Amino acid sequence: MGCCSSNMEFVPLPEPPRPVIRSTIKALTRKNSLYAVRLTSITEKYQIIRALGSDSIGTLFHAREMLSGVIRTVREINKFTSTKGVEVFQEYNILRELDHPNIIKIFEAFETPKNFYIVFENVTGGTLLEKSKKLGFEGEFSKYAHELFSALNYMHKQGVIHCNLCPEYIVLSTDDDNAVLKIIGFTLAQKISDKKPIEINKIRIEFASPEVFNNEFTTKSDIWSAGVVLYNILTTRYPFPKGSIEMTIDSISKCQVDYNNSGFASISLQAKNLIKSILVLDPNQRPSCEQLLENPWFYESKQTIPITYNLAKKISMFNIKTTIARCLLSYITSKLSTSKKDFTIINYFKSLDLNNDGKVSKDEILNVFSQVGLNVENEIDFIMENLDYDSSGFIDYTELILALTNWPQELKQKNMVKVFTSNEGLISIDYLKEIVSHIKESEWAKFRQETRAENELITIKNLKEYLKESINI
Template sequence: MGCCNTLPVPPPLSSDKLQVQPTPQRSSKRGRLPTNKLMTITERYEILRALGSGTIGTLFHAKNLETCEIRTIREVNKSASYHSVEVFQEVKILKELDHQNIIKVYEAIETSRSYYIVLENIYGGSLADRFKKNNVEGVISKYIHDMFLGLAYLHSQGIVHCNLSQDYVVLSDTSETPVLKIIGFALAQRLSEKKTIDQKYLKYPWASPEMLRGEYSEKSDVWSAGIVLYSLLTQRQPFPKGSRSMVIDAISSASVDFYNSAFTGLSLDAQDLIKSMLKRDPDDRPTCEKILQHPWFGNSKRMLPITYNITKKLLGFKITSKVAKRIMVFIVEQLALVRKDYAILGYFRSLDLNEDGKASKDEVLNVFNQVGLNVTQDIDFIMENIDTKGTGKVRYLDLVLGLTNWSQEFKKKNLEKYFKAEGGFVDADWLKKEISGVEEKEWDEFLVKIPMDEGKIHIEGLKKILRLNISNLT
């Protein structure tokens, strides 16, 4: 299928992380989740290994036959007693979301026997497991900051997780710099709908007092996040051990243990933050946006992953042809649909100091200065080359364009798919329609350099011209 065969397969998750959260079985007349219909799942994915079975499905690793991307797929048998309306509540919500700290759903596939939910592949284990023996505040705060970025985004979309726990705060992979991901959205709710939650499916040690009364809001997630943070930093639960009813009584009265030595040994900022989140009255708790401004994150929320070599590469990056630049932007946009480069995402977040999704000229200057490069005289030139939208701001996709290893990317077969190439040729009229902002005269000057056959562009010739137009190609 023109696909690479050397991608590493992540190790299987431990069985306790494989269990899919049960979904309450309520009758509902809402429409089904839109699906792509296939005869078999193997038309699109190569099954690599089974991960385990849960209450509402089986999980396994698979490889997309076209892109070689590794995915986690959940299979749900149509003959089961539960029906798609409830099973896919989680998926319907996740399909509307797009944030680096929230698990991604790519597609839903339907065959005659089963539904298949194609998910982002996450195999780094829980945050709690990773830091079981290393609960240093300065290390953990970076990940907690990311957790609140995800929750703040979720709440801005009018959605409450409703069942956040340390099992659902996980890491993307087993590398030294994984990305935090929030998972477990089976009980997530839209605030506009305010549906009742079946409490038997709650992870009650993390549930807020109002959640135990059948009420919830964004502040319910804040309470749960406070329990997660308390447990991570103290390596203990905030309520006395005992029966379920005893713990629920302690939660209901917000009788949190703030007096044990593990808690009082935390920094004053950490204590203050946790106490503010574990107020009995949800109105007294801060919002996620407010929490992100708390002093506890001050020294460690922003690790600077950008190095001198990275900044030098950006400084030397340039695409000499306008047409080539527009085509490269198109390629980057297609790449972003199938994968995120978490290293480049980390670089971008170092630039984006105010976290608005765009880095200004001043923010770029600040980071360059921190790594010892004074580019004050060259900043306008730099911005012109990496700001593909001409807005005076740098986006994540701009960094992908400037930092991707294009020598390697051009060797892959993905470009044929992006350009809908057939028999090694791309339809020139189709390409012109897809690439905006280019005059016909500019197209003529660009295409005259590429081998063509009856209005078709030779894909290898196109790649060669694109390579020639990129400076400092690696």
Template sequence: MGSKCCRDDNIQKKDEMETAQNPDVSIPPGPEQKASLSQQESKKSQVEEQQAKIESKQIEYAMESEIHQEQEQKPAAASLIQEQQSKVSEIVQSQKMTNEQIKNEVQSKSQTGNCAGSMAKKIKLGVDIFVKLKEGSIGSHYNFGKVLGQGAFGKVWKVTHKTTGLIRAIKQIKKSSIIKEEESRLFSEMNILKNLDHPHIVKLFELFQDENNYYLVTEYLSGGELFDRIKKMSSFSESIAADYIRQILLATVHCHEQKIVHRDLKPENIIFINEDPQSQLKVIDFGTSRKFDNQKVMSKRLGTPYYIAPEVLGHSYNEKCDIWSCGVILYILLCGYPPFVGKTENQILERVKMGKFSFDPEDWDSISKEAKEFITKLLRMDPNKRLSAKQALEDPWLVKYAPSTQVNRKVLDNIRQFQAQTVLKQALMSYMITQMSTQKEIQELQKEFQRLDINNDGFLSKEEFLKGYIQIQNDLKLAEEEVEKILEMIDINRSGQIDFSEFCMAAMNQEKLLSVQRVEQAFKIFDQNGDGFISKKELEAVMGDLGDDVWNQILSDCDNNGDGQISYEEFVKMLKNKKL
């Protein structure tokens, strides 16, 4: 625990110069000042005072760290400029690739003469198909409400979707206010968030840009920050702390499984969905996240001093920097103050580099030995000896407070009855579940998803589904046949496993998902000119460039009168009929 982080003196001096700019900032009291949970609100205000000044330096950290890039990772100047200039096109290109795959598969199936139902099962329709950068006035889609936050780059608004009435949040970013470094991070966040599909990660709905601004449309989380919730609680227990850190770790595992590192996990970036005492948590702000390569270390110094891992300060780290942050968060949850404190930012970082912390008896005697051992495993100086996110979820302390694994039979029955045999029906049901469902509807299903997700990676494999179905189907052979049919039907992005949104699409009661109100709203969203018909151009405005092959296949599935467009009656019949 006492080993020092390896760094050269020049880098250390540079860090000291940076952090010494703010020598008089007050910080949370350390254990020697005996911080109890009842004092937590005052501690929080002190943390916030220091935090506000620290966060103003985040861009400096990013800019400064470029100097210390590892040699094998340092791009040439021309390459860096080219990379920055290509960020906007990456989103568009990823959209084109998705739809190019659709077109190729449709053409291939058309040539072999397979039936429409079989064809629909083979086309890939990921949830990211609906999240593409759109041009035009965002005000034609949303009514703007109150401002939720404001910074140097723009504002965050509470908004209402005009067609569905759903409440969302819009992050407005002024183009004139962001430098190339920040623009690069913005588009990185867009690309990462559009592909993350997990119960404990904030959902990105839409992207817009006009002449002056970029807009990120995300779900609206009204429950407040993690710290704010704890302040309001009259009592606090290890079981609640375990529940909260489990949810954070579940999101972290899902990211790490997809080679994504967050790099700024902290209580301010962990938000409750709503104000319900049983509300779930979501991780937000992926502006500092990135894809990582197991064969290469990362070197950019990003993060927030209280929660930053020592190896990040040494400019050589991997995804386990997120685990260190989780350890700091859990430490604070259980005692009310951080493990590494100081009177200045520089002192905080020096103590992080040392990695020494203690469990003051007055504050920790009532905390279990298992909890303290778990924190120690998360805060090991050597990342190779530190737990991985998956290992952390299997720790005895967390297992002790693990939720029930008994699967709801009704949910499994809904999945067995799910049918969506045409290209358009698959796409529309995916759109309804990802873009039009309420948080309450989804929250009712996420516990069932996590009961089935035995390895906690945020996906359901064939084996995991089979274990769930054996609970209601004792015959192994019949259960295997059932699971094969289910996977073929609901794995609409053809990944070989079931994503969270795919699960929700099939697990939700179909009458509820395809209610009259929701079907009408969906038609209005696609029928953008309001003439009572959906044209190829209008469908593409939501789903991207489909091409003639896919459009012709859609028409053959549901254009009963052959007029080359989809009427409301045809739309309803296609969605409501179980067999098409």
């Protein structure tokens, strides 16, 4: 966050709409545009492992990044046959602004003469609907439902509406007990400040809210969809009668929810009341995500890994001495990020995020730290300054990752060569400037001195030592 490449060019989206990508390392926030590294072939950066499937937008692949060996999911979009340019740039631009552990992460984009490629984090746990068939009781499922509403709460506070929330877009990071929920499928997502009509034929009708059929939608429309998902998974049924599309739309528009089947009768009273509070015709009468997260049904879901005194002390003391070091360390965490590795940090983040808004405030730090016997009232401004790199007034998930990463472990030689492109152990400073932007030349001059650069090249060993010495743990 805040470490964008400086050599970017803006290219407007042409008509007919196709995604436009131009060369750079990291994205800027510009409307109707995409940015990417220009390659001759995707195989310069990634080894394609297998195809996952195709849709109207393009083809999804599992791919291994050549340098780091980390598995990612890559979407390939043909420049000349795809007509889904608007959806592509919309998903890309929205996801690069979201930073939450329960929302799919986007890493980078590439352009070749024939295709565009967008790189996402790899999720392997299948859909929540598939997982629910293996869960033993409601309490296990409520954990994932809590993560779903936490992610929606964050999205809505960032001014984003998903617009097409349904079971296939609610997936799990891994197939083990440490899996965390991820919302995907943002091709129809919209900014509240820039809403456009929804094309009904592009959404899952069964999960759409009544107002959507009148070309009206708000954050409460997402909440309705989440309520239908809960009903569907808990009861193994749909809340509206099966039949033609017209019949389904009519039932939804009249809010004719089936509460009299055996599936609904079998769930707990708390779950019934939760669903009934959501599936209300008037959007204004539906609870917000913040209100829903206080529902007693989520009690077991709020159990997280507690913040200890030593961990609180580590966070309070953490400091990165230079902007260059901070941006390079952020780059390392993004390149080596995997779902399994992030699991513990995600739970620590949830322990600090007391109001489930997807970010950590000054008051939340004071509250949680005081509970473990650490009074940081005099140091809180120092802590926030050290961790809140984008000066938003809050600590975001990615910002907390920097403080909680085990840097002595991450900054080993074997990891450095997985992250940074080198030639015979030497790294070009021009290459590092592509990764780190908006840095004064005076800072680069000091960097050259501290890393003992020669002929604009530094050794991996010297870069590693520089980064270690830049961190105050």
